[in-house]
Amino acid sequence: MSAVLERPLTVAVPATSANLGPGFDCLGLALTLENTFTFAPAPETDFSGCPPRFADTHNLAWRTFNETRASLGLPPQTVALSQTVGVPLSGGLGSSSTCIVAGVAAGLASAGLPWDREETLRRACAIEGHPDNVAPAVCGGLTASFVTEGEVTCLQSDVAPEWRFVVISPPYEVRTEDARRALPATVAHADAARQLGRCFGVVRALERGDGALLGRASHDRLHEPYRRPLIRDYDACREACLDAGACAFWISGSGSSMVAACLGDASAANVLAAVPDGLPVRVLRAQTAGTSIAPCDV
Ligand SMILES: Nc1ncnc2c1ncn2[C@@H]1O[C@H](COP(=O)(O)OP(=O)(O)O)[C@@H](O)[C@H]1O
Numbered sequence: 001m002s003a004v005l006e007r008p009l010t011v012a013v014p015a016t017s018a019n020l021g022p023g024f025d026c027l028g029l030a031l032t033l034e035n036t037f038t039f040a041p042a043p044e045t046d047f048s049g050c051p052p053r054f055a056d057t058h059n060l061a062w063r064t065f066n067e068t069r070a071s072l073g074l075p076p077q078t079v080a081l082s083q084t085v086g087v088p089l090s091g092g093l094g095s096s097s098t099c100i101v102a103g104v105a106a107g108l109a110s111a112g113l114p115w116d117r118e119e120t121l122r123r124a125c126a127i128e129g130h131p132d133n134v135a136p137a138v139c140g141g142l143t144a145s146f147v148t149e150g151e152v153t154c155l156q157s158d159v160a161p162e163w164r165f166v167v168i169s170p171p172y173e174v175r176t177e178d179a180r181r182a183l184p185a186t187v188a189h190a191d192a193a194r195q196l197g198r199c200f201g202v203v204r205a206l207e208r209g210d211g212a213l214l215g216r217a218s219h220d221r222l223h224e225p226y227r228r229p230l231i232r233d234y235d236a237c238r239e240a241c242l243d244a245g246a247c248a249f250w251i252s253g254s255g256s257s258m259v260a261a262c263l264g265d266a267s268a269a270n271v272l273a274a275v276p277d278g279l280p281v282r283v284l285r286a287q288t289a290g291t292s293i294a295p296c297d298v
């Protein structure tokens with residue numbers, strides 16, 4: 001068994017939208033937007049394609065690659081890391097998860113281990129701290145996940161093909177760390193109870209293409225009320241999207257992106273047109289394949 005990466009390897013990891021309204025730290029959805037990471041054996045460490053402030057050994061994908069190797073008792077390997085970045089940084093679309101998943105997957109591969117979704121998910125979740133982004137990033141589709149003594153349970157569902165997700169990504173970052181600090185330490189019992197049925201309602205609505213159910217279920221009291229003030233375009237976007245026919249409107253992960261869930265292309269086009277001018281917006285679908293890993297030529 002070889003203990004270094006001998007050939008370049010590309011890991012493609014989808015963007016994810018976590019929480020989906022009432023499913024705080026539990027629900028997540030993989031989207032048709034991705035980051036790719038090519039790890040190539042090289043005499044010296046090199047970074048290309050990533051935001052300049054991450055072009056050094058603090059790069060989360062690079063760090064995770066070598067931390068994964070260290071956890072297997074292997075020394076650091078110098079690699080050239082080349083990225084294509086489709087997922088906005090600190091945008092609530094799981095950019096950190098893409099780096100962590102890629103680093104774990106490449107680290108395991110460099111030890112000669114076969115691609116193993118469960119092991120990648122377990123390790124990535126331990127690093128990220130919550131499973132709702134890494135689970136759909138690794139497995140694809142819609143996931144409900146939780147962790148029991150370090151073991152991740154990931155329940156995956158298919159998403160009805162007519163769903164379109166209008167994703168608005170304002171040009172400012174909200175760091176997940178800061179958005180988590182905005183949350184209260186405790187919640188009222190009644191509020192926690194109120195979330196449970198709604199969480200299940202979101203899953204059922206996405207599986208079945210039930211827009212009315214998604215609208216009724218998409219009311220959150222655990223995180224959105226505290227995070228709205230961090231996203232100055234939230235109120236205007238929410239009102240515009242719901243008025244234009246979106247079935248539901250969520251903060252994506254911890255923001256700043258927001259998602260309007262729509263049924264069908266025509267509805268998505270209406271909602272897209274209603275988004276206030278100047279905000280970057282795209283229409284995405286659910287991504288079903290999750291992470292892929294393949295040798296490549298560079
Ligand atoms: N493309 C990237 N290249 C290198 N590091 C990245 C990249 N994307 C995200 N990161 C890392 O993840 C952090 C952002 O994480 P976070 O605030 O959780 O954002 P998100 O909500 O997008 O996951 C960045 O500060 C950086 O350390």
Ligand SMILES: N[C@@H](CCOP(=O)(O)O)C(=O)O
Nearest residue numbers: 018025092093094176253254
């Ligand atoms: N459940 C987490 C999800 C954070 O997602 P991200 O894409 O913003 O990193 C939270 O809401 O804090």
